[in-house]
Amino acid sequence: ARRILAIANQKGGVGKTTTAINLAAALVETGRKVLLIDLDPQGNASTGLGIDADRRVKTAYDVLIADDPLRDAIQRTDLERLDIVPATVDLSSADVAMVSDKRRNRRLRDALAAAEIARDYDHVVIDCPPSLNLLTINAMGAADAVLVPLQCEFFAMEGLSQLLKTVKQVRRSLNPDLKIEGVILTMFDRRNNLSQMVAEDVRRNLGDLVYRTVIPRNVRLSEAPSYAAPITVYDSASRGSLAYRALAREFIERQALA
Amino acid sequence: ARRILAIANQKGGVGKTTTAINLAAALVETGRKVLLIDLDPQGNASTGLGIDADRRVKTAYDVLIADDPLRDAIQRTDLERLDIVPATVDLSSADVAMVSDKRRNRRLRDALAAAEIARDYDHVVIDCPPSLNLLTINAMGAADAVLVPLQCEFFAMEGLSQLLKTVKQVRRSLNPDLKIEGVILTMFDRRNNLSQMVAEDVRRNLGDLVYRTVIPRNVRLSEAPSYAAPITVYDSASRGSLAYRALAREFIERQALA
Ligand SMILES: Nc1ncnc2c1ncn2[C@@H]1O[C@H](COP(=O)(O)OP(=O)(O)OP(=O)(O)O)[C@@H](O)[C@H]1O
Numbered sequence: 094a095r096r097i098l099a100i101a102n103q104k105g106g107v108g109k110t111t112t113a114i115n116l117a118a119a120l121v122e123t124g125r126k127v128l129l130i131d132l133d134p135q136g137n138a139s140t141g142l143g144i145d146a147d148r149r150v151k152t153a154y155d156v157l158i159a160d161d162p163l164r165d166a167i168q169r170t171d172l173e174r175l176d177i178v179p180a181t182v183d184l185s186s187a188d189v190a191m192v193s194d195k196r197r198n199r200r201l202r203d204a205l206a207a208a209e210i211a212r213d214y215d216h217v218v219i220d221c222p223p224s225l226n227l228l229t230i231n232a233m234g235a236a237d238a239v240l241v242p243l244q245c246e247f248f249a250m251e252g253l254s255q256l257l258k259t260v261k262q263v264r265r266s267l268n269p270d271l272k273i274e275g276v277i278l279t280m281f282d283r284r285n286n287l288s289q290m291v292a293e294d295v296r297r298n299l300g301d302l303v304y305r306t307v308i309p310r311n312v313r314l315s316e317a318p319s320y321a322a323p324i325t326v327y328d329s330a331s332r333g334s335l336a337y338r339a340l341a342r343e344f345i346e347r348q349a350l351a
Numbered sequence: 352a353r354r355i356l357a358i359a360n361q362k363g364g365v366g367k368t369t370t371a372i373n374l375a376a377a378l379v380e381t382g383r384k385v386l387l388i389d390l391d392p393q394g395n396a397s398t399g400l401g402i403d404a405d406r407r408v409k410t411a412y413d414v415l416i417a418d419d420p421l422r423d424a425i426q427r428t429d430l431e432r433l434d435i436v437p438a439t440v441d442l443s444s445a446d447v448a449m450v451s452d453k454r455r456n457r458r459l460r461d462a463l464a465a466a467e468i469a470r471d472y473d474h475v476v477i478d479c480p481p482s483l484n485l486l487t488i489n490a491m492g493a494a495d496a497v498l499v500p501l502q503c504e505f506f507a508m509e510g511l512s513q514l515l516k517t518v519k520q521v522r523r524s525l526n527p528d529l530k531i532e533g534v535i536l537t538m539f540d541r542r543n544n545l546s547q548m549v550a551e552d553v554r555r556n557l558g559d560l561v562y563r564t565v566i567p568r569n570v571r572l573s574e575a576p577s578y579a580a581p582i583t584v585y586d587s588a589s590r591g592s593l594a595y596r597a598l599a600r601e602f603i604e605r606q607a608l609a
């Protein structure tokens with residue numbers, strides 16, 4: 094099964110963190126146990142799940158760079174069955190700190206393997222920073238598959254070929270089983286022609302890789318993090334909640350078919 | 352005068368490229384000559400100004416890493432008085448390629464100095480990637496000031512203190528005259544409470560650093576790049592155009608007062 098999922102796209106602001114938090118939250122609603130790993134030095138996923146700065150004692154930095162056991166950095170969130178490895182800005186020194194380490198690309202992969210994470214979690218969701226640097230490579234190296242949030246905007250397609258190239262490189266050098274889970278269209282605005290055009294263009298180019306589920310632009314999604322809650326808790330009946338529940342269902346369905 | 356401007360914010364998708372392109376375009380409308388330097392491996396500013404992939408022969412990569420003279424990489428855009436140094440994805444290897452180069456932080460600064468750029472341009476605008484890596488450090492090292500686009504969203508404030516810390520570090524180690532030009536609020540949606548709250552919060556915290564001009568969310572701004580034109584050309588009467596012209600005027604006004 095595709096247990097470990099990296100949420101990646103080097104284009105900024107496309108909904109990686111929003112997808113990581115809310116897909117994880119929708120998955121736990123189905124009774125599954127999920128570990129969210131925040132690999133972005135901005136720490137937005139940690140903030141969005143209510144982990145205050147003073148509670149980020151053991152973090153992804155300690156796991157990647159200080160070689161601490163992954164389980165030491167896991168903590169609970171307010172949501173039952175959803176745990177997190179938080180991030181701090183220290184992570185931004187990872188590239189430089191690990192430059193001479195031969196195993197720098199596989200640090201996360203090794204940490205997850207050593208922790209025998211499958212024993213306790215049905216899924217692991219990894220939030221990536223907006224770049225194809227060492228942190229995103231580590232996420233891809235550790236993952237079974239990559240889910241790509243794609244904003245329905247003109248610049249969206251620009252970086253896709255580079256992202257897919259990077260996945261191929263990681264598959265060849267580090268993680269032979271790495272798959273593309275799919276592309277999820279985000280911030281879709283049905284009143285806006287550009288949104289429609291980009292969505293059609295992406296489906297024409299990528300076919301089945303593109304999930305049927307589309308995440309609409311919904312202001313409740315951008316409000317939820319300020320209440321330190323996923324959308325399913327902040328506003329369960331919102332279009333954002335319905336969309337991320339549909340995403341979780343489609344993700345589970347596609348697993349079964351794989 | 353604050354001639355060289357870095358447009359920076361490590362948060363993704365906040366309007367860095369949109370601000371770089373459209374502020375530059377509004378400045379040339381006032382008769383000034385502007386050079387835009389695309390320092391983002393995504394190359395969105397180059398695409399947004401119509402520089403097709405096959406025309407990106409000499410790029411920012413050649414200037415930074417191959418040490419080619421900056422003037423060799425300058426080319427015209429369709430807009431009179433607006434020239435560009437384009438970017439390609441090669442730039443993403445800059446971190447690794449320059450890791451052992453002692454002058455790696457000041458490559459762009461040295462290249463601009465050697466080119467005596469002030470002779471031909473009133474302003475240089477540098478578009479940065481969504482990170483505080485070597486490329487953004489080079490932009491800050493070369494700049495007279497940093498302009499920070501800030502999206503009116505909850506996560507916006509999260510990374511600001513780190514960004515300001517980085518500016519201080521660059522000021523101490525590399526560029527003693529580096530100033531903060533200011534913060535420009537982007538994608539402001541007056542119908543949305545969160546937008547209003549964030550804008551008020553930012554003004555309370557940062558006072559005069561925040562420009563009076565606010566860039567509204569305007570779909571014409573996201574359409575313009577698909578026509579390879581700045582907003583002032585694509586839709587001169589749009590709210591996006593009016594906002595970026597107001598930004599250019601306020602920028603010029605603040606220069607005179609400085
Ligand atoms: N479907 C949506 N509708 C409305 N707002 C959204 C939606 N998805 C995300 N947002 C908002 O848009 C902004 C960008 O989203 P988010 O931070 O999740 O993107 P990201 O790809 O993680 O960004 P970064 O590249 O900086 O990591 C956030 O303020 C978020 O709240």
Ligand SMILES: Nc1ncnc2c1ncn2[C@@H]1O[C@H](COP(=O)(O)OP(=O)(O)OP(=O)(O)O)[C@@H](O)[C@H]1O
Pocket residue numbers: 103104105106223246247248362363364365366367368369370391395479480481537538539566567568569570572573574
């Ligand atoms: N004021 C605005 N109104 C509507 N759309 C906007 C506005 N400003 C930017 N956009 C759109 O939002 C998206 C993000 O903007 P942009 O690419 O300029 O941000 P960025 O900070 O440069 O992103 P990155 O971090 O990836 O470099 C783009 O699709 C752009 O067209």
Ligand SMILES: [Mg+2]
Pocket residue numbers: 109110111133137221222
């Ligand atoms: Mg994010």
Ligand SMILES: [Mg+2]
Pocket residue numbers: 367368369391395479480
């Ligand atoms: Mg950009």
